[in-house]
Amino acid sequence: MVVATNGSPLEQYNDTKIPLSNLSYNSIVSVDRGDPVGFSTFWEKLREEAKVEIKGDEVMSYFGDANLCWYMLPQMRNAILRLHKVVGNANTEDKYIVLGNGSSEVYLALLYALSTEKPSDIPINVVAAAPHYSDYEGATDMLQSKLFQWSGDASVYDKDEPYIEVVTSPNNPDGALRTPVVKSDAEGKVIYDLAYYWPQYTPINHELNQDIMLFTFSKCTGHAGSRIGWALVKDIEIAKKMVKFLHLSSIGVSKESQVRATKIIEVICDGYQNSNSTPSDRLFFNYSKKLMKDRWEKLKAAIEKSKVFTLPKYPTAYCHFTKEITEQYPAFAWLKSVEGIEDGESYLEKLKILTRGGKQFGVDPTYVRISMIGTDDEFIELVTRLANAKIE
Amino acid sequence: MVVATNGSPLEQYNDTKIPLSNLSYNSIVSVDRGDPVGFSTFWEKLREEAKVEIKGDEVMSYFGDANLCWYMLPQMRNAILRLHKVVGNANTEDKYIVLGNGSSEVYLALLYALSTEKPSDIPINVVAAAPHYSDYEGATDMLQSKLFQWSGDASVYDKDEPYIEVVTSPNNPDGALRTPVVKSDAEGKVIYDLAYYWPQYTPINHELNQDIMLFTFSKCTGHAGSRIGWALVKDIEIAKKMVKFLHLSSIGVSKESQVRATKIIEVICDGYQNSNSTPSDRLFFNYSKKLMKDRWEKLKAAIEKSKVFTLPKYPTAYCHFTKEITEQYPAFAWLKSVEGIEDGESYLEKLKILTRGGKQFGVDPTYVRISMIGTDDEFIELVTRLANAKIE
Incomplete structure (x- = not known):
């Protein structure tokens, strides 16, 4: 080797x-x-309590559920819903959960789902206010897609063309709380990247209820190795296109990670739901x-x-x-x-x-x-x- | 919901x-x-023997190893090497292992790595002899990349343009044992998709030693839910580009799946290495x-x-x-x-x-x-x- x-x-x-x-x-x-x-x-303190066991014959199938996001385990869906409910950071009602291998893959699925596939169309412009997350540009332009293209700093965007604005709040790198900044009259769509909208980083002062909200398990609990990310999406057509992307990109998401992420989330939520008897x-x-x-x-x-x-x-x-x-x-x-x-x-x-x-x-x-x-x-x-x- | x-x-x-x-x-x-x-x-019979336990604080990092495929756990690499050695289906010497979320993601990483990024170039043509796997076309063209494009049946390819031929052997859907078929004089690269080159499906009559060989855990052991795929790649530059793709596409591969796939492979290999005492x-x-x-x-x-x-x-x-x-x-x-x-x-x-x-x-x-x-x-x-x- x-x-x-x-x-x-x-x-x-x-x-x-x-x-x-x-x-x-x-x-x-x-x-x-x-x-x-x-x-x-x-x-480390909860290593036994938060332990998972996966037997030789468990979670072998591609499939997890009979619903739209067919590779997601039902207990994973329930854990995500419960976590948002306990923390109060995002409203999950009337939304679809689309799971991905980290929020990176969910981000790409969103770009795919928010762009049109007519070959005559120009690529949709993807923008984020600077300073912005360092990998948005690389991920957006990596495959030189005709569907979407990175167009830089949202605060100076002035094209009369459709765009997607990525609003990261709290922002990576600077922690700023953000709202959309594009002033263009063109048709715009907004992805809220809420990777850091968790109580250890920032006061949870609103239960956000945007049409497209992106989360990652990595920055929530610290389990970056699991590669679990998800979007809460209001529009079923967008959710379906995202699932199609996930199908062709990786045929879904690791079931072992879903089993593990479910357990970790349950341990967190159990703690708060029995908080009188749980030391701080x-x-x-x-x-x-x-x-x-x-x-x-x-x-x-x-x-x-x-x-x-x-x-x-x-x-x-x-x-x-x-x-x-x-x-x-x-x-x-x-x-x-x-x-x-x-x-x-x-x-x-x-x-x-x-x-x-x-x-x-x-x-x-x-x-x-x-x-x-x-x-x-x-x-x-x-x-x-x-x-x-x-x-x- | x-x-x-x-x-x-x-x-x-x-x-x-x-x-x-x-x-x-x-x-x-x-x-x-x-x-x-x-x-x-x-x-089911080996459910306890093949069980894995993952404690609350284990495999939390993005990183797995200090080598080229930085998100791969060392034990995952060793298990893959051991499996090929035990089965004798592929020569792993002087090759890099690049891990992905299923062979679907590794396939896309290969298209990215085998194409050139000069904007002046035309997309490289991706072909496979018909009948060919039903998702190659969808995966190749999903994002309408300027780097590569699906060009259909390899057996009728006659463009004087660079191409990638995907050789699936045994073939999906028809089980045929295959070799490249493109007759063009243009520059061609070959991906050997060896998803089904395992002893339950076909006699292992050669230890293959191609420059690019693609495998999936799903069809080898039946654990499709784990989304583990890998390529054995001879050229370090191709391997590096694939890892870059994996970084931007999903920041690597689930550590839980790696832990589990490692265990499953070890159980299989242990059986054969103690085969005198293991019932058939x-x-x-x-x-x-x-x-x-x-x-x-x-x-x-x-x-x-x-x-x-x-x-x-x-x-x-x-x-x-x-x-x-x-x-x-x-x-x-x-x-x-x-x-x-x-x-x-x-x-x-x-x-x-x-x-x-x-x-x-x-x-x-x-x-x-x-x-x-x-x-x-x-x-x-x-x-x-x-x-x-x-x-x-």
Whole structure:
């Protein structure tokens, strides 16, 4: 077996085997990716309670259910409905659930479903306000589809052509709460990417009820390895086209992941529905919100000490889920370099901190994105280095 | 929650909840799809031995390994290598394994990786000799990519343009053993789709060593619900592009499925590596080959009795795995209607047998494809009806 050891564009992933519990001053701290393994400390405590068993002959079929999303297990559907009900972040009534292999695949299914298939038509323009998620462009344009094309920053979109606006709220990378910004009179459709609309990141102050809402299990519970994403979709024709896409793209979604995601969601919901008898540190969103709050306090202190970067200001709001007025604790910190630093990513690279620079999010390189949801060791080393950073 | 009850193009799946153990003469027998649940009788016997447990905090990361296919677990790679070694169907030396959500996603990754991205280029032509798998066309053209396009039957391809030929061997739908057929002098690339090159279906008489070989877990062990497919790829640049596709399409592959597929493969291989002490009905390929042989004998008898259809003739060959001269027992039967029946699918629909007609495979409607790998009850009812079929 040949193994790629160097020269690969995937080398960025080659550091995943660094023993992060032994980070030294000379180690590289990778906070460029949003791998949500920081929440694993919670799941370690509930490892037995949240365990699943799958026997040799179980879930062997392509099929899961006799309904529209035919590859979805009924218990997966029920778990998703229950989770939204418990958290109160999205209204599931009169909506179809379309499941995918992560929200990435559901995103592509949505682009397919929202575009027209007449060969005479021009591709529909896909836009998102900058700074926007770094993979929208790559995913949209990868296959050079005649159905849709990436058209950049939604805030400057002025074509008189149909468009799809992706509204990520809270936003990746900067945590901002967003609404659509396109001013065009052309026919527009909106995808709400609500990957981060969970109580650990932001106050849940509305039960959203949009026509198309996209969610991912990865950023909700931290189980990114399961590749479970879903959309809540009002229009049956859109839902059907999405299911057709999922059929041709991957013939549905792993049943093992569905079994596992169902269990994890049930454990979370059981905790809240018996919350009088459940200690707070065994309630997932309480635990994960506290973790995010602690990290944000440490990060803010480090940033304030070094004065090399500034952070966005976030509003506070009442959270219907936690029943308190609370701040936002985004999954990513969005740092702006002070004057004198032209390229935040390069600056931090010298401190052996790997980040993702502004250019990848459609803005200038003075910005950098830092993951707040990695391992504890990584995070502690990050704030130590940031606190000691100086302008050269 | 709204549920699609009628008028849906997905209604075809609505029969999945028919209690198949109680099939009556009036029930619909669905043998149009290749859901390999017939092998579940084997896995029922090994349900505890082949069980996996996944604890709450396990496999949470996006990452699996520090190698090229960064989302693949090391144990998944080892299991795939071991399986090919035990069966002897494919040479894995000097090849990269690229994992996908079923071979459908790996197929798309291959089209992406084998096409060029220069906007000036014309799309590369994708062809397969008819009759060919019914979903190649749909998957290839779904997004109307400028990179590749479906160009139909490989045996009549005569363009002077670059092409990709998909060689499915044994073939779906007709079980034929195949080699490339395109005669063009243009630059051609070949994908060997070896979904059915396993001992229960066909003698393993060569250890294939092609540059690009595609496999699926579904048709190998019967675990279609896991959505695990892989390619063995010789060229590192192709493998890298495939991994890039997998990243943007679904950020890799379910870790739960990988854990489960690993276990299933280990149980199969352990059986053969301790075959002196393992009873034959607990050896997967022995059991599944016997099942296919029994079914084919029953089907042939029924077809011979009714004289409404004919079947292809298959050669016998020496199988290095079973160490015997053996026939083929394809996963699908490919029936040709006798004179007087213009449309085999419609003819069988009157007998309440749902099949997939020749047109979907690029040939005329006198042909129909019938799954041989569904449930026992379904199969028995199928052969009963076929035996009693008459020309009207």
